[in-house]
Amino acid sequence: MQYKVAIFLFNEVEVLDFAGPFEVFSIAGLRTMTVAPFDVFTIAQFETIEARNHLTIKPTYTFATAPTADIILIPGGGGRHADGTPFGSRREMNNPIVLNWVKEQAAQAKLVLSVCTGSLILGKADLLEGLKATTHFKAIDALKEISTNIHVKENVRFVDNGTIITSAGISAGIDMSLYTVGKLFGKETADETAAYMQYDYWTS
């Protein structure tokens, strides 16, 4: 089984939010399995994305061209400009085109993952109702404000509800991705992936 992993990109996405999971899923199992366990690609609303601090990326697919994925990953990043205008995930969480896409993908995906304030987008897409979830430590209140039916957890690196797994801020997406590798392909594969990345801090 090879899982198609779709990483959502948007303007002002936090770089490590998507790049940490991109790295983990890209290299997992390559040295120990005969078939790569993951086929990783990026999807965005637009043909060019400017990530945080002007890293310009051409996504693999747009919403219009993307194949169906087994795993979707929603990174975070962004905030509000001095005049109050939201950018990054704070804008996308109110973008109906994005919310529709996320809902459609989540309805058929085997796993839905978020990193950092990506959970705000999942929350606004009504995907976290009745579930435990976490987010960047500075966005805990924002996640609580979306719905009183989201059981918001603090001081955890990630929370697994079975199909929906949310992680804390930025670097916690690496841990959540390694955890997901382990959940699907076993502890040895997760441990070997972390070792290859020299992510010495990982303990599965």
Next chain:
Amino acid sequence: MQYKVAIFLFNEVEVLDFAGPFEVFSIAGLRTMTVAPFDVFTIAQFETIEARNHLTIKPTYTFATAPTADIILIPGGGGRHADGTPFGSRREMNNPIVLNWVKEQAAQAKLVLSVCTGSLILGKADLLEGLKATTHFKAIDALKEISTNIHVKENVRFVDNGTIITSAGISAGIDMSLYTVGKLFGKETADETAAYMQYDYWTS
């Protein structure tokens, strides 16, 4: 003082090798300092780069258009195809255009950093002679083969020679970048950057 940080990109660059440091330098000090301490940009030989696993990036500058940088960072990644053809850093370490650019930049930069097999490029540019250096754990022998005058260190996350700092594989670039933030702007700034990234493993 704002430091210009030039991150070198090349085809098949390992994503987290450059994205970890990109993240650290991009967000360091933004919440505690009145002027951003780092201006981060990417530079490549070509106008479009395909990083590992088909992440397509448009670098901020090419060699022809890039400004002078205070800090240059050389990531790694790559290896050899089944037929022996080198790709990624194993190709760039023998690319005279890249080696000339690295030498020219290093001659005027305040700091020269490498992640993972980026140290092979520094070694081939004769920048590690007489110095301590490290690399990805699977490339230790390759680094030793470049010169007997490189004092290769194993089982360390990074090695600081004052101006030239090399790190171990992939995720160790995050630690090396946080260390560099601390070296230039103090422990409090490094610690706050790690905390914002929720990189709980960091201890400066």
